[in-house]
Amino acid sequence: DVKVTQSSRYLVKRTGEKVFLECVQDMDHENMFWYRQDPGLGLRLIYFSYDVKMKEKGDIPEGYSVSREKKERFSLILESASTNQTSMYLCASTLDGQFYGYTFGSGTRLTVV
Amino acid sequence: AQSVTQPDIHITVSEGASLELRCNYSYGATPYLFWYVQSPGQGLQLLLKYFSGDTLVQGIKGFEAEFKRSQSSFNLRKPSVHWSDAAEYFCAVGSGGYNKLIFGAGTRLAVHP
Numbered sequence: 001d002v003k004v005t006q007s008s009r010y011l012v013k014r015t016g017e018k019v020f021l022e023c024v025q026d027m028d029h030e031n032m033f034w035y036r037q038d039p040g041l042g043l044r045l046i047y048f049s050y051d052v053k054m055k056e057k058g059d060i061p062e063g064y065s066v067s068r069e070k071k072e073r074f075s076l077i078l079e080s081a082s083t084n085q086t087s088m089y090l091c092a093s094t095l096d097g098q099f100y101g102y103t104f105g106s107g108t109r110l111t112v113v
Numbered sequence: 114a115q116s117v118t119q120p121d122i123h124i125t126v127s128e129g130a131s132l133e134l135r136c137n138y139s140y141g142a143t144p145y146l147f148w149y150v151q152s153p154g155q156g157l158q159l160l161l162k163y164f165s166g167d168t169l170v171q172g173i174k175g176f177e178a179e180f181k182r183s184q185s186s187f188n189l190r191k192p193s194v195h196w197s198d199a200a201e202y203f204c205a206v207g208s209g210g211y212n213k214l215i216f217g218a219g220t221r222l223a224v225h226p
Contacts, residue, residue, distance in 0.1 A: 097212030104156035
């Protein structure tokens with residue numbers, strides 16, 4: 001089975017800090033995604049990547065950036081964390097989203113204080 | 114534009130009762146449809162998917178879903194709910210570009226003993 005690993009389950013960071021959320025997948029998937037999940041708002045797409053060094057903005061990219069230097073790793077960066085970025089962050093990967101769906105990581109619950 | 118609507122935000126059922134979670138989609142062509150489940154504090158797990166063929170799809174954990182093109186629906190069903198089914202359920206549709214999925218806002222299921 002494909003495994004998607006998010007490096008931290010829980011993080012607490014201070015306002016203004018630069019925060020890195022890491023995601024690694026082990027099945028050579030081209031496509032990787034970062035979502036944030038908030039109560040009542042469902043999953044909102046932040047950024048996605050369809051190849052190494054390629055990235056596309058999702059629906060809510062403001063305040064975030066991403067990095068994909070290697071195929072298996074997709075990093076989400078909060079340049080200057082703010083309290084409104086407190087959320088659950090989910091990473092996903094897929095070979096072909098329409099045919100296979102996504103494989104998700106377990107999520108990182110980030111609290112910014 | 115593609116969209117997914119899950120009309121029920123919360124549903125409560127008794128253990129052993131039957132379950133139906135509703136999902137309506139908007140998509141011009143033949144849709145690729147998915148149901149995911151998220152246990153508390155976890156990532157999303159794929160329950161089942163539909164992209165062609167038999168309109169009744171069997172999934173894991175005893176779930177099934179029926180695709181009804183005339184109603185633009187893909188409702189999830191289970192004949193007898195177990196307490197461990199308490200979770201949040203997400204319906205998704207393939208968006209046709211960059212392998213993206215469009216997710217509904219989710220339905221939270223509570224199971225009473």
